[in-house]
Amino acid sequence: MSETSAAVPERGDARGAHLAHNYHPLPVVIASGEGAWVRDVDGRRYLDCLAAYSAVNFGHSNPVLLDAARAQLERITLTSRAFESDMLGPFADRLAALAGKDMVLPMNTGAEAVESAVKIARAWGYRVKGVEPGKANIIVAAGNFHGRTTTIISFSDDPVAHDDFGPYTPGFTTVPYADAAALARAIDDNTVAVLLEPIQGEAGIIVPPADYLPAVREACTANNVLLIADEIQSGLGRTGTTFACDLVGVVPDLYLLGKALGGSIVPVSAVVGDADVLGVLRAGEHGSTFGGNPLAASVGLAVIAMLETGEPQRRARELGERMHQQLHALVGEGVVAVRGVGLWAGIDISPALGTGREVCERLMARGVLAKDTHESTIRLAPPLVVEQADLDWALEQLAAVLRELREARAA
Structure with a gap:
């Protein structure tokens, strides 16, 4: 067995058909990540805007944290x-x-x-x-x-x-x-x-x-x-x-x-x-x-x-202020309400437009990963290391998804 095959398990059933059904994940299978970005098993990149419910505040594969773990592992x-x-x-x-x-x-x-x-x-x-x-x-x-x-x-x-x-x-x-x-x-x-x-x-x-x-x-x-x-x-x-x-x-x-x-x-x-x-x-x-x-x-x-x-806190404040300004601009464009503080937002989608799950699926197709809750709400919580340009891009994708849904409902 080669070193590579020993490190990476067979992916014949990468979506886990034998897993208990206690989650309803989006149909994407993540294989690696760095910073605010992850890649699926086919190599496609996605901006992670969930950060594992804030568990990944400091980004995927953070080198400082990995170094601390490696040193202790030995x-x-x-x-x-x-x-x-x-x-x-x-x-x-x-x-x-x-x-x-x-x-x-x-x-x-x-x-x-x-x-x-x-x-x-x-x-x-x-x-x-x-x-x-x-x-x-x-x-x-x-x-x-x-x-x-x-x-x-x-x-x-x-x-x-x-x-x-x-x-x-x-x-x-x-x-x-x-x-x-x-x-x-x-x-x-x-x-x-x-x-x-x-x-x-x-x-x-x-x-x-x-x-x-x-x-x-x-x-x-x-x-x-x-x-x-x-x-x-x-x-x-x-x-x-x-x-x-x-x-x-x-x-x-x-x-x-x-x-x-x-x-x-x-x-x-x-x-x-x-x-x-x-x-x-x-x-x-x-x-x-x-x-x-x-x-x-x-x-x-x-x-x-x-x-x-204090650097993570500062980034969350500054990036969050811009994120919330952009999100509030979407109220009336398919968004009913926006709540949150820092790099954390709850966005209520108009039920007439679609469900939170539908919005998240369309975002995923555009390379952005988010999570819905309570039918009509989606949550954004990107890692605190996210770049401003990447966050702006993700919000542009959200605006585009809302526009698609409005056009589909009007047709």
Whole structure:
């Protein structure tokens, strides 16, 4: 067997006929990527405007991140937390400093970070706040997306994620998103935490009013309730700031991080908070064999170093401002509404024109990869390394697709 054939598997069925049907991907099979661009198995290039739901914030095959991974691959990749590793301590120190917090709980996936935060909030409620055992309640928002584990989908109002997977986990109260007064009214003596996305991603990039998160922070502080910010999609540069909470000057008690923290190389997530909250965990109560492994910590350190320069955040701000100007110009041209901040946008397509899926399929045919959600919305979230000219080109393709659809409906 040649070196090439050993490295590249046979592609007789590149679209994975034996895969479970838990996704409905666009009909493109990606083989490689660099920066904001990817290539399919036939060599055609596409501009990636999804960035794996913000997991590829720093681009495909980022040389700095690859170098960090390669160097660690040649040393050691896994020890388990039964032993210390020389990369984990520095990773935790730098991530805590980036967030202005004391402690880091390293995990792997975003859903694991959310599940970990639920456990931490409940333990804090019983051990610190004094809630009666078994009575802890967490307030969440309608339209939320925090993952697809059994506990998390128990408080989802998306029927696709929720239905037919019961019985469901109790202990959650849902209130309308962006309604701080309703949230404050829902707080009672058993409330231990409020779990929110600062900007709702899967719901269609829903940006709340600027006074919402500050009001939630005030209500949590006044009632001795933890504020948990799920920044798994919105954090680490996507919104033009390190965290989306920074946009309105709010500091949560716990940050939930993931996706971009792994540099698109390995799954890395974390719960980051102060010692009086995260410190409630005792040895043996929570863990992960792979959480905080040396390879993950090495890549995570390289990601943190990039963010410490402020360059990814600056690019997201500047490119995002131009992107949103161009998108808003399409309102009335087949676009009903545009939402978002930084390099993150939700674009509502007129149902009379077509579905979000149809728009994404036509964009794909023109060399742009995006993703629809909730039938009529498409999301744009290109890597933060995207070039301005390439982003302008992608938006030109969107305008052309909308024009095609308008002409087709008028014929």
